Amino acid sequence: MSFILDYYNYWVVVFLMMAGFYIVISANNLVKKIVGLNIFQTSVFMLYISMGKVSGGTAPIVVEGVTQYSNPLPHVLILTAIVVGVATTAVGLALIVRIKRAYGTVEENEFDNKDDVI
Amino acid sequence: MxxxxxxxxxxxxxxxxxxxxxxxxxxxxxxxxxxxxxxxxxxxxxxxxxxxxxxxxxxxxxxxxxxxxxxxxxxxxxxKQSTHSSLLPLFVVLVTGAALIYGTLDMPPFGHPDNPVHQHVAPRYIEESPKEVGLPNMVTSVLASYRGFDTLGETVVVFSAVIGVLSLLGVRRKKKKDLESGLESHRVLHVVAKIIIPLVILFALYVQFHGDFGPGGGFQAGVIAAAAFILYALILGLPKAFAVVGPRFLQWMAAAGVLLYASVGLYSMYMGGHFLDYNQLATDPVAGQHYGIIIIELGVGVTVFAVMLNIFYAFGSQAERSNVQ
Incomplete structure (x- = not known):
């Protein structure tokens, strides 16, 4: 049981990462691909935060009488990564809006031969 | 538990x-x-x-x-249904997943205090930052002071994202004759929004300025404040939101936040220290750290707020345009 508890977080992270990866490569719709990319991204966040956790520790804010804190460094890295992530997602979605305008579709299998139209 | x-x-x-x-x-x-x-x-x-x-x-x-x-x-x-077979993606994903699972077995066990990740710089942050920087929230200390360069870089990335979105989409100001936008007829939404929006903005300000002592800071506060204005724009329509904060003003605001951040760095160089060395900002190093962190968190908050709201404006004006067509 302790073996499972030791690695459970990492396994779920791998599952989520692969779920996101599968959506990115198999989805037909570009918006869904972006959702997949976000799931992939969140799984990486989960990996970092899991590594930063210390059993019996508490949130890294100084409190009287507490000696064991979780590692604040992964928190800093991931906090900024989340905001940068939404900014890049916005750029991706803006590209999709332009694709819709240019090609009239956001379905991957409908792009064929559309280049001639433009 | x-x-x-x-x-x-x-x-x-x-x-x-x-x-x-x-x-x-x-x-x-x-x-x-x-x-x-x-x-x-x-x-x-x-x-x-x-x-x-x-x-x-x-x-x-x-x-x-x-x-x-x-x-x-x-x-x-x-x-729409894909015309490609999903067997190849499934195979790729299963093989990659299996390799990664095999890789996790070499990871140190979850939550153990002796893991390598807790040995390198973390003890210094945990033990010294309350004395060196003087803030109870270590995450803010590391974010704004120890890793200030990094955060400046990330603020610039967020700023360049808005440049990307605006150059791809642009914000179109609506003419007065265009169709009415927003949820004009929903009386309940109007009343509830008018109660909620000031409280959300107040909360954003609390998160901004209390981030040194509790969870929060510029990134979260900027997003929360932007959410309040997005709610306003969704319910009353973009033209009325433009009258409150226009897209042009937001572009200036986004740039001003980044410049405020960078100017703290330049000022500390002017005072004889390194770039973003807050110790030089006041005679007492810890007080200098306080001033520096408050100002750069403000810069981050202003930039993130302006960028998020402007991105929403860009998308929102596109959606209204396509609905009118």
Whole structure:
């Protein structure tokens, strides 16, 4: 049981990462691909935060009488990564809006031969 | 108990991701993604990452979901059946997943205090930062002071994202003769929004200025304040939101935030220190750290607020245009 508890977080992270990866490569719709990319991204966040956790520790804010804190460094890295992530997602979605305008579709299998139209 | 909550929440997260794979209705996909983000925020909270949980709840579940919904309003809500076989992607994913699972067996066990990740710089941050920087919230100390360069870089990335979105989409000011936008006829929404919006802005200010002592800071505060204005724009329509804060003003604001951040760095060089060396800002180093962190968090908050709101304006004006057509 302790073996499972030791690695459970990492396994779920791998599952989520692969779920996101599968959506990115198999989805037909570009918006869904972006959702997949976000799931992939969140799984990486989960990996970092899991590594930063210390059993019996508490949130890294100084409190009287507490000696064991979780590692604040992964928190800093991931906090900024989340905001940068939404900014890049916005750029991706803006590209999709332009694709819709240019090609009239956001379905991957409908792009064929559309280049001639433009 | 914390381990049990962790087990349950991660299982729920995995189920949500699994459901997203098979759904063809994109509206439902985006809604499930919002749930996914909230679940992740809960897991972050359970793993002691309070600041991260805060950010994920406001950014992932708030801004991302709204942006995806606006995109769906333009592109349509049904995914069409793919003509490609899904066997090859499945094979690729299974092989990669198996390799990664094999890799995790070399990882140090979860939560152990002797793990390598806790040995290198973390002890210094935990033991010295309350004395060197003088703030109870170590995450803010590391974010704004020890890793100030990094945060400046990330603020610039956020700023360049708005340049990208605006050059791709642009914000169109509506002419007065255009169709009415917003949910004009929903009286209940109007009343509720008018009660909520001032409180949300007040909360954003609290998060901004209390970030040194509790969870919060410029990134979260900027997003929360932007959410208040997005709510206003959704309910009263973009033209009225433009009258409150116009897109042109937001462009200046986004640049001003980055410049405020960088100018703190330059000023500390002028005072004889290194770039972003807050110790030089006052005669007492700890007081200097306080001033520096408050100013750069303000810069971050202003930039993030302006960028998020302007991105929403860009998407929103596109959606209204396509609805009018």
């Amino acid at each position: 914390a381990e049990f909550i962790d087990l349950v929440l991660l299982a729920m997260l995995a189920l949500t991701a699994l459901r997203i794979i098979f759904l063809k209705d994109l509206f439902a996909v985006v809604m499930l993604f919002g749930i996914y983000s909230f679940l992740s925020a809960l897991i972050f909270l359970n793993l002691d990452a309070v600041d991260v949980a805060f950010t994920e709840a406001s950014v992932g579940a708030g801004i991302s979901t709204v942006l995806m919904l606006v995109t769906l309003a333009i592109t349509g809500r049904k995914e």
